[in-house]
Amino acid sequence: MEHAIEVRALRKSYGKLEVLKGVDLEVERGSIVALLGSNGAGKTTVVRILxxxxxxxxxxxxxxxxxxxxxxxxxxxxxxxxxxxAAVDEILTGRENLVLIAKLRRVPKPQAVAVGLLARFGLTDAGGRPVSTYSGGMRRRLDIAMSLIGDPPVIFLDEPTTGLDPEARLDVWKVIQELAGGGTTVLLTTQYLDEAEKLADRIAILHEGTIIVSGTLAELRGLLPPAKVEYVERQPTLEEIFLATVGRKESR
Structure with a gap:
C-alpha cells in the first residue's frame, strides 16, 4: 500500500458548529506530513478521528x-x-513508565525494551528518577518513547513541541526525523511554521474546515512570486505562504 493514511471528504460537526467540511488527505508511508492551521481549524479533530x-x-x-x-x-x-x-505518570520513574506501557501492550521483555528506549532518547541517566523531576523536553521525549513501544507503523504527533524551550524543541525535532528515517509514518500537527519547514516532506494547510493547499515546501513556494530585495531574489517563507493562503494580512 502506497499510502499509510487516506482521508476522503471527511466531515465532522459539534452541534451546529461544522468543524470539518470535506477534508481530503494522503500520507505516504515513511514520510512526515505537517498539518498546519490556526486554533480551531480542525487539526486535532482530524487526528482524533484517525x-x-x-x-x-x-x-x-x-x-x-x-x-x-x-x-x-x-x-x-x-x-x-x-x-x-505529555501523558506520563509523574510519580513513576521514566523506566517504570516505559515498563508499564510495555506490559500493557504485552511486549516481550519489557525491562529490556525500557532500557533500550531510555538509551535511544538520551534518558538513561534520568531513568531511575521520578518524572516529576524532568524538564519539559525530557517529558516530551519520554512521551514519544512510550508511543514507540510495540513499533507502530504510524504515529500521530499533535503539536508535540507546544510550550518547549528552543533547545528542547530541537531535541524533539531530531527524534521525529529519526522516526521517519527508520520507516515510521508521522502525521504532525503544528502551529509553528518553522517546525513544518524543518521536518515535513509535505505540508497541508487546513483552514475553515478544508485543506486549501498541500504539497512540498518547494511546491508551496511556487504559489507566491519571489520577493526581490536589493536585486536579490528571495523565496517566500512558509509563514508568508500560510498567511497569504488563508487570507490574513501579514502584521508589520
Missing amino acids: GTLLKPDAGTASVNGFDVVAEPARVRASISLTGQF
Whole structure:
C-alpha cells in the first residue's frame, strides 16, 4: 500500500458548529506530513478521528489500510498518538513508565525494551528518577518513547513541541526525523511554521474546515512570486505562504 493514511471528504460537526467540511488527505508511508492551521481549524479533530477517538459524520478515513470506523481495533493496533501534553505518570520513574506501557501492550521483555528506549532518547541517566523531576523536553521525549513501544507503523504527533524551550524543541525535532528515517509514518500537527519547514516532506494547510493547499515546501513556494530585495531574489517563507493562503494580512 502506497499510502499509510487516506482521508476522503471527511466531515465532522459539534452541534451546529461544522468543524470539518470535506477534508481530503494522503500520507505516504515513511514520510512526515505537517498539518498546519490556526486554533480551531480542525487539526486535532482530524487526528482524533484517525486515532478512532471520534467518529466522522461523513466521509472515509483509513490508517495502515484499515477503516477507522469499520476496523477501529486494527487501526489502534497500528498507531500511537502523542497529544499536546505529555501523558506520563509523574510519580513513576521514566523506566517504570516505559515498563508499564510495555506490559500493557504485552511486549516481550519489557525491562529490556525500557532500557533500550531510555538509551535511544538520551534518558538513561534520568531513568531511575521520578518524572516529576524532568524538564519539559525530557517529558516530551519520554512521551514519544512510550508511543514507540510495540513499533507502530504510524504515529500521530499533535503539536508535540507546544510550550518547549528552543533547545528542547530541537531535541524533539531530531527524534521525529529519526522516526521517519527508520520507516515510521508521522502525521504532525503544528502551529509553528518553522517546525513544518524543518521536518515535513509535505505540508497541508487546513483552514475553515478544508485543506486549501498541500504539497512540498518547494511546491508551496511556487504559489507566491519571489520577493526581490536589493536585486536579490528571495523565496517566500512558509509563514508568508500560510498567511497569504488563508487570507490574513501579514502584521508589520
